[in-house]
Amino acid sequence: MRRGFKSVNVMMVALLVLMTAACGDGASKDSRVKNVIVMVPDGFSAAYATNYRNYIGGQASTLDEILVGMAKTRSLDHFITDSAAAASAMATGNKVQNGAISMTADGKALKTVLEGAIEANKATGMVVTSTLSHATPGAFSSHANSRVQELEIAAQLIGKVDVLLGGGKNLYSPEDKKRAEELGYLYLENRDQLLEANHDKLFGLFAGESMTPEIDRDAMTEPSLEEMTNKALEVLAPNKNGFFLLVEGSQIDYAGHVNDAAWAMREIEAFERAVKSALEFAKENGDTLLIIAGDHDTGGMTVGNVDSSYSIDLLHHVKASGAAMIDYWKRQGQDLKEVVHEYAQVELNDDEIRAIEESHYYEATLNQIISDRAGIIWITLYHTGVDVPVYAYGPGSSKLFGVIDNTDIAKVIAQSIGFDLESAEGVE
Incomplete structure (x- = not known):
């Protein structure tokens, strides 16, 4: 019996070592974390991951290789979260009500990990395919009682975040763009300008509202999520104190809301390309923590169904x-x-x-x-409350193993970069 117990213990230790090595955590020395990359596939769940794996022929996706656990997503006031509350939890380590942008129910602003990175003199960036003032980027960078206050959220970004790439041109006036240029930003409106940009502060607005769906995008005029991510990494990496970068595959969620399976697969494909760039950067730079987590499930997508073939x-x-x-x-x-x-x-x-x-x-x-x-059924046009996959690589990633709460993502980031969320009492 004792011999059997020893064998089991040896196997468990070996498994833990392998799991830690797979995440690139090494000795988990949080002091080694210089850069943090957070990537959010909005609306993404395990069903999307499975369908995408089958869509690309059954082989493991880039995400599959760094899966570490699952996250619970409920908000402060509802079992089914919206994107604002989910992103606020991931950004501040606190539950908020649906619709709130990193604000408590009594109107108190909660510090975010992006703001913590700024306090640590790190460069910051946000790359999205929604408007830059949408729920997820808004929650990481701004404060508002309601996500619908996009004009107010948009105004908070200029001068605060070093690299801003996404949609939302209609939310900014000529005066706003002039102010951005006075603050040292290079203003961009199309793909060519982005690819040619050589500047330490970028303000790219590539569409009036959200960017064009990946399945419909004109690759000659609008940049891809991968191209925007690559440019952000290029601009932020030279900062001697490191950087914090948020990348959102915003329109996986949009596709889920209208039950468009083909559009969803194209958005995940575009997101995976951006993940490959971020993961390559993290592997080349051992001081980079990469975290990827959906904010919630959208649509309740199935993987086949009993009444039809799966095609x-x-x-x-x-x-x-x-x-x-x-x-x-x-x-x-x-x-x-x-x-x-x-x-x-x-x-x-x-x-x-x-x-x-x-x-x-x-x-x-x-x-x-x-x-x-195609053999895919949807159960709703809205969000569901299922747990979502969490993927991670780099120092500190082992702290995200197992079933966690979405607030734990912010807590791990804050600990990794030396920012105490518990002592944060809001911002003016």
Whole structure:
């Protein structure tokens, strides 16, 4: 019996060593953390991860290789969180009410890990495909009683964050852009300007609102998430005190809200490319902590269903988002059946055409039909409360093993860079 116990103990120790090595944690010397990269695939859950793995042929994704645990996501006032409350928890280590941007219920601003990085004289950056003032980037960088206060959130970013890349041009006036330039930012509006930029402060607004969905994006005019991430790393890395970078794959969530499986897979693919860049940087720089975690699940996507075959390869043939196909039909007057055949390689039958035409939500109905052909069912157009995967690499990453709360992400970051969240009493 004793011999058996010894064998089990040896195996457990070996397993722990392997798990630690896989995350690149080494001796877990938090003092070695110079840079922190937080990447948020908004709306992403285990079902998205499984479908994406199958979508790329069944091989492990870059994310699969650094999975460390799962995170609970509920907000202060609801079992189902929204993006603002989830991001605020990840940024401040505190639960807040749905809709709040790093603010307590009584209107007290909570310090964020990005603000902690600024106090530590680190460079900071945010890269998103939403507007820069949207819920997730807003919660890491700003404070507002409600996420709908995007103009107020947008105004807080200029002069605070060194690299700002994303959408939201319509939220800034010419005076705002002039102020940014006076504060030393290089203002950018397209992909070429981004790729050519050689400056230590960047303010890139590449779309009026959110950037174009990856599945519809003109690669010659709007930069990809990977390109924006690479440029941010290039600009931030020279800072002698290190940096904090937030990267959000914002539109995985958007696709989930309209049940567009093909769009979701393209967004995850774009996000994975950005992850590869960040992970390569972290591996080359042993003082970098990389954390990747979804904020919540969106849509309740399934992986196959009992009543139909699972044919996710079908999604490779879809060349436009459901929104774009509906636009071709409703606004440009093209034949619906021909549009869907051309852009999705799907032959709609009469019942499906009728269902779309009579729907109160054309886009979601079309997307659900295409998803069903691929064997994917959605249970909602909104968020769900399931736990989300957490991925990590680098010093301190072992502290994220197992089932954690989303607030633990902020606490691990704060400890790694020497910022005491517990003593934070808000900001003016």
